[in-house]
Amino acid sequence: MTVMNFVYGFIILLAAFIFQTTITGFNRKVTARIQKRYGPRWYQQFLDIFKALRKSSITHGWIFDFGVIMALGGIMATVIFIPVAGFEAFPNMDNVYIISYLLAIGMLGMAMSAAGSGNPWASIGVSRALTNMLAYDIPLMIVIFTLIFAFDTASVSEIAAMQQGMGILGWNAIRMPLGGIVAFIALFGMLGKKPFDSFIAPAEIASGPMVEYGGKHLGFMFILHELMTFIEVSLILNLFFGGGSSILVYAIKYAILYTLVNIISQVMPRYKIDQAVKFFYRVPLVFAIIQGLVVIFLGWGVSVWF
Amino acid sequence: MVLENQDNRNLWEKIGDYFSANSIWMKWYCTGCGAIELPPTMTSRFDMERLGMGPMATPRQADVMLITGYLSTKTLRRVIYSYEQMQDPKYIVAFGSCTINGGVYYDSYATINQLDKYIPVDLYIAGCMPRPEAVMNAFADLISMIKKGQANGWRHYQENYEWYKKNQLDSLEEVIIHDEFHE
Amino acid sequence: MNNPVLLIIIPLLLAFVSVIIKKAGKWILLLGVLINTVLAFFITTGETIIGGFLPPAGINLVVTQFTLVGVILINSLMLLTIIMSIDLVGKYSVILLTALAGINGMLLTGDLFNLFIFMEITVIAAYILSAQAKKYHHTITYLIIGSVGSTFYLLGIILLYHLTGSLNMADVAAKLPLLTTKELLVPILLIFIGIGVEVKLLPVSGWVKGVYAHANRLIAPLFASIIAGTALFVFGKLFVSVLPLSDTLTMLILVMSVMTFVFGEFAAFKQKQVKEILLFSSIGQAGLITALFISGLVYAAVILIISNVVSKLIMFTIAGAFTEKYQTDNYHSLSGVFVHNKITGIAFTIAALSMTGIPLLIGFYAKLNILIGFFHAGNYVLPVIVLLMTIVEGAYIIKLLLALWAPGKEGQVSLESFAVEKKQLLSVKNTAICLIVALVLIVGGTLIDTTSKIVTNGQPLLGDESPYFIISQSKGGE
């Protein structure tokens, strides 16, 4: 653990933020085009974030601030652990459990801060978000568990590396197709994209957890959202779509994956939260378990494809 | 209301205003008939996201409040309450003649005639109701005003708070009411 | 001094004295019981011939280690009961002395017909005692069932006499194996039912509830621990060492005992009156003890009898005090009664816990021996039943204890102010006795080696060779 590690970490943070915000801006345009609009400027997302940071803000007590900071801190720490195309700021720290549980501290911070505002919408939003998490995470974790069992490692970068060299056929999403489907669906839930966006639901619960945020808190939330998106997409990308052999490949794959999710989500309606839970437990969970059984008992898709 | 013309902003404020001008989130207060003019403004025909504008769920997040029509005394209380919850810098765009002079309701006992006696309006859009073209035009004007640092209604409200409060209390007796049967 | 006849003679004699000197009745009673208790500690094992005829023709008293335990136990308990309830004795001193004589006779006699006579003496005394509650219909019920039972017993021993030509237990025991099972069936069955009525085996003990439930502080422990204990000892003596049981009969009696055990505990679980809980629990325990005797686990049975009668003595005394002071023994109406009577409560609790078989109390030691004995006999079903019933027993005991200790509604913190009105349950003397007896339960359960030495005196009880728990053996050398 040297200073350089931290510098690298900061670089990853910055790069992730800039990259993801750009991609988000790009996708806002994509969305607009789907809706036959012109859409905002590609850097609109940056403008929004900086504008939010610029505004004045209110606070509902120390936890309202502390939660936001803790959320962003936790998410930033998680981003630092994400391996990008074989590049790791802190080597050997890319354990999939660390990433997925460290992610939770960010969420906890956000939830805490939101609930600390004393606004019932925020609490409802948090309750929905957590329920949503319970829905998508189980199938996803089972598939990840299958991967760990199959490759005998929980390191994200090692799993990513094992998929490379065989082209598209090496991807876990192809080797373990059901698992790939589960991961792809779960990504929607993780990103809070339609049809699993009921915890934001601006017209229903006034944007849920974010209801009381204005000014810099809102700006933090936006940054947080961008970084979280980066973590989640990267995780799925590394685990199921082969990661990337170079930064460029990684970025392209990333953009395609994210855009694909965005495009699909744009034509989706919204599930009620209990419907989402039911859906995840009916389809992806069954898929995940079948995939797990296939891998564990038959060994298909572990060492070789075909 | 007199808008300040001389530009005495420092560099940070200028940069900030640049961001503010290009990213305007609105809270549209759908009190009157003007609300129906906004969907076409937002969707593919006029697409106000081009300007970096978009709807937001709560006043805390929003930069601009659109008063889309006449205000009864009852709704005025809510408008004032929501406005005070917004974060600086914040702007108000008032739609239609009702907000300017009462419009067709000029002699109604239940509506107010002149909005800027109660809260600072940065921009009026004339018409009954203004069409989306007019609305888009007004937004463009608002953007340029912000860029120039001329949309200072929120500052004006802070500076003349007593005056506004007095007007509000004269008409409403009480802004934040404690009892739902009061009105 | 080792003539056990005195144990029978002295109470009888004093009973006559007590008739004459009515005023001093209770002191004579106390004297008699005291003498008896002291004597009980000094008798030694052996055979005493009465009347000069040698057995089998003559009458004899047989003192084995088994009877010795019974005699000491029962006489001491009698003493304690009398001391505790001396104020209630009143005109019953004659009856009590007679009962004492009958009880000692039952325990000591070596003759089947004498057993009948002593049993009748005891039972008649019991009838009269049961009338103390002035519930004459219950007394009559008891009387009728008891009479039928004794008639059966009489018929049974006469049949045995017919078959063997002897009434001496040892002689009969020696002769019976020569007879066929079928010949023996009816007499054994009749004797079993006759004793079963007194032992409180279930289908034939309808009298118990009526009599026990209304008995007072004096009568209730007398019935529950003294008479019941005696009956159990007699049962053990008869069915382990005298009467050979065929396999079928063993099985049937075992089933009946176990049924008594199970149903007794279940019925106790259902009750809400303290005395009714205790009486059904007594029935259940009696079932278990007979089952142990039938299975040949005499040591375990004796320990269980000790545990049970001592516990019941304390508990019934206190339960009697409930009725005496609060006119009810429904535990819901007695909520928090021990708040004001902590020491009484502690004694009651220890007794109850011992009954449930809590470690370091003698009930636990009994349970250990039961398990070890059954396992040794290759019986894996009965231990399961015993343990399941322990759970049921524990359940109603804890419910009872909680109600008596902790007043207040469900969902509220229990406070002293919710408790029933403050009354002193037992006098200081009685409280002290209860506590000391409770401590005996603890000591007996802790110093296991001593207990076993006292009970067995180094020789197997009634020829029971099955293993039992001793620390020095079980823990191995170290």
Added chain:
Amino acid sequence: MIRLASLLLLLIGLYGVLTTKNVIKMIISINIMELGVNIFIISVGFITNGVAPNLTEHIDSSLSNFVDPLPQALVLTSIVIGLGITSLGLAFARKMNKKYGTYDLTMIGGMKDE
């Protein structure tokens, strides 16, 4: 024969206890039972053409047709005990009648025990 008769008496007594409601009748039934048992006891010791078991010079002690004396002793005791129980029972019955005004157990059994 006599044993059958005694058995019959026993059963009659049992039947009586089972079916009657009146306490007095029950006690009588028990008496009948006891009677049956007593007769049975006697019959056990009875030997046809037996001799009284008196040890005098007139009787040859080697004879084997002594009537067994023991049952007769037993029966005496049994009768005494039976008498005691009967009188006790009757006394209780009287008491009961005084308290409840009836000899019928079923009438009282239905009452609350308070």
Added chain:
Amino acid sequence: MTFITVLITLLALSVVTYLVSLINNKLGAYFTIVTSLVTLLLLFLLKNSIGQLASISLFTFKLTTVGWYFSMVMVVVYFTSAFLNPFWMKKMIYPAAYNLFYLVSLIGTIGMFFARDFITLFIFWETVVWTSTFIIQMGKSRKSSYVYYVVSAIGSMVTLFAMMLVYQVSGTLEISVAFNALTGQPVLALIVFFTFLLAGLSKIGIFPFHVWLPMAHGSAPHTFSPVLSGGLVKMGAFIAYISVSAFAAYEAFSSSFTIMGIPAPIYIIMVLGAISIVVGTVMAIRQDDAKKLLAYSSVANGGYILIGILLFDQLAFAGGMLHLVSHAIASATAFITIAIVAHRTGTTKMSKLGGMIHKMPITYTVYLIAIISMAGIPPMGGFVSKWLILQGLADHGLLFIAAAAFFGSIGSFMYVFRPLSAVFLGQLAPKHENVKEASIMMQIPMYLLTIATLLIGVFPKIILKVIAGIQAEAGIQEIVMVGNTIVVANGVLDTFRVFVVFGYGFLIALVIFILRRKSRRVTLMDTYTSAEFVHTPELLHYSSNFYAPFERLTKKPYPVLNLYEKVSIKIKEIGHMAESLFSSPKPAVTIFWIIIVFAIFFLGGVL
């Protein structure tokens, strides 16, 4: 110093405590703190004499690492909870007895963990059961105490059966030797395994036996709930440990049917553990009472511990053992904070609380750290143990159990957040306007436990070293630590680094936050209400039906809940039947039965 000396010292101290309590119960309560502290110190000194044998009267003891480990956990929990005792003395109906039982149950647990033979184990076990039963009834509910006892009794009686069976077969009571006699007798081994484990299962609250936990934990005196959940529940884990180590379940069932290398009997128990994770999680999410919620979370965490210990390998076993500590500490902390809230406000119902953070920020922070650990989020203790368990499960490929573990771990976010939000965050009801922060005395245990949680989370080595010792003692592969890094076959974990990086991220965020303009403080009621004027804070507090959609999904409770009640009713019915059939006041009925018995026996004898 011998163990017997320690035991007798403690016994003497507890008697002294009792006597002091009789005079002044508050002073007595302080004595409980002192005594438990003395216990802690003495136990710490005993670490050097591990391996020592001791015996007194009926009891024999052997000092083992695992016993030491378990009893240290227990004493820490007892010691810290004891700080609350003085404040509850006037709410107790029997304060002196409470103090005595508190200490006796502590001694009971210690004796149990060091027991060398079955009888000692059983006696101390029952001591704990009874003392805790009598303590629980001093709380809100007698019924809970009753249920607690009954379920415990089911466990202990069945276990007694197993112990005596083993004694019968082996002729010895010594735990480490007795089980050897079972080799080569698979059926017997099976019976002994299930029956012996039952006490553990009932104590740790595994699925069909979990009913007592929420009732007892929920309504026990607030001072005792931390002990129950943090401490006593862990006694079950000890039984589970014996069943895999001394009993050597893996060797005993090596020839039986295996699932992923796990013998079927062990797998069945693990499935029960998995079910209790799911049930505990689902039920915890549904609770309104904070203590009940935490109690159900204990059910779920008990499942983790059981699974971990039963796997008995390098990884998951260490995880289970570590989870024992981390959950004990976290759960005790959480219960202590809730107890303090209850002390200040008089309720534990979440729908009646809210906004406590503004009145008791320290309590809040402590609770926050506790739940972070409980939910298994990185910088805290709970994460390391959960990580080890999950890695271990992945190592074995136990899919379904892992699924339950994931469910429990994600579900724990939901249930731990609920009290956080409903009790501490949200609107402050006006009636709680004058609530004060916990007093210094109450804060001490909170600080101690919080530090412990953090230490375990950041430097798990402290505990894992001991666990490695236990693993060596049990003869399995030891957990490997290189520096601060836990190195296992399928992953590495360096919690210190995680902590530092988290701190780094936090620092960056803090800097950005401070650099921006200061926020204006507004009141809690100045919040977005769709421009409606609301003046009742209670109306703006979202706390009842917190997870309404989820509750809708899990509306139908599973049938086992009523099982005990049904059995109890059935027993009463049979009892009533027996009573009315056999205890009629009419003599004719009994005579009838005499005849029937005669007839049956006669027929039986003749045929």
